[in-house]
Amino acid sequence: MKLDIQACFDSIPQERLIQIVENLLIEDEYRIEFHAEVRPADYYGRGGMPGAKAKVFRKFQNQARGENEFEKFEDFVSRESEVRRHVVFVDKGYKRYHTRRELIDLLREHVLRNMVKVLPASRRMIIAYHEHS
Numbered sequence: 001m002k003l004d005i006q007a008c009f010d011s012i013p014q015e016r017l018i019q020i021v022e023n024l025l026i027e028d029e030y031r032i033e034f035h036a037e038v039r040p041a042d043y044y045g046r047g048g049m050p051g052a053k054a055k056v057f058r059k060f061q062n063q064a065r066g067e068n069e070f071e072k073f074e075d076f077v078s079r080e081s082e083v084r085r086h087v088v089f090v091d092k093g094y095k096r097y098h099t100r101r102e103l104i105d106l107l108r109e110h111v112l113r114n115m116v117k118v119l120p121a122s123r124r125m126i127i128a129y130h131e132h133s
Contacts, residue, residue, distance in 0.1 A: 022104055026100075027068075029067040030100070030103060031064070031066075031069075031095055031096070032064045033063050033095050034092040035091050036058060036059065037061060038057070038087070040057070073089075073091045
């Protein structure tokens with residue numbers, strides 16, 4: 001299979017994308033909360049053999065909420081654990097606050113100034129981005 005992705009995102013109107021997101025962000029300030037989710041890979045572990053070493057999956061998540069939207073982490077875990085079994089939720093205790101303008105400026109910087117370059121020899125993707133993201 002051959003795939004050419006060199007210009008695959010060129011047709012997306014980036015300014016229009018930013019305008020859509022600007023309209024979605026209606027709060028003056030947002031609180032971003034971080035947590036981790038840990039779960040076993042499967043019941044038997046690698047290869048489905050009993051006693052094999054099981055790999056643990058970790059996923060780091062963040063949620064953005066308006067400054068007046070508050071949900072206790074315990075309530076979040078209670079709600080999520082009803083539909084997501086065998087997951088351990090870990091509150092990282094880290095919250096970051098951003099104004100609407102800061103988020104839009106950050107989005108604009110990422111969408112308009114970052115570049116993705118595919119190196120044909122190794123098929124690796126190099127992504128250049130700013131460190132404060």
